[in-house]
Amino acid sequence: MKVIFREVDPFNCWVWLHFADVPNQGEKNYIDGIFDSWYVIGRLGGFNAENLQAHQEGNELSWMSYSNENATQVLPALMHNLGQMEYQGKWARCWLDLGTADPLALDVLINTLSQINCDLVKLEELIIGGVNKDWEVEDHPDAVFSLNK
Numbered sequence: 001m002k003v004i005f006r007e008v009d010p011f012n013c014w015v016w017l018h019f020a021d022v023p024n025q026g027e028k029n030y031i032d033g034i035f036d037s038w039y040v041i042g043r044l045g046g047f048n049a050e051n052l053q054a055h056q057e058g059n060e061l062s063w064m065s066y067s068n069e070n071a072t073q074v075l076p077a078l079m080h081n082l083g084q085m086e087y088q089g090k091w092a093r094c095w096l097d098l099g100t101a102d103p104l105a106l107d108v109l110i111n112t113l114s115q116i117n118c119d120l121v122k123l124e125e126l127i128i129g130g131v132n133k134d135w136e137v138e139d140h141p142d143a144v145f146s147l148n149k
Helices: 025-043 053-057 068-073 104-119
Strands: 002-005 013-019 086-088 091-097 123-128
Parallel strands (some): 002 123
16 A cells, blocks of 8 residues: 655545455445544544553553653644545545644554554555545535635
8 A cells, every 4th residue: 555645734635545346345344443543542632652651661551650740741633634535536635623633543543544544444545635526526614724825
């Protein structure tokens, strides 16, 4: 799966998936489930790079001292909104407003889609941001800022 970043506006961003073949309903369900789960974690502040205490600890997690005080002192990193996944032939797209969620959210999505590409659904490309010449976009009704500046 090739990962391509285009112009990324975190408050008004399209994510495009290009499948190897037209996805069947089961494959669409997997993709929908990934995006829905990813959004719930983001909406609840899970993608906050300022509080990665276990990650920063490294391999020695046994008896790690977790600081609730440090965790509550960081600024919230909340994903704001996610549109419905749309499908058209070998393409799928989804609009999102990353809000204040850190780019860590995109890494988690890329890692997840890379794994499903290996295991279940063959993806040719993941395109983050920009527009797709084969599928025009309008301003999303939930977008705070317009694509047509």
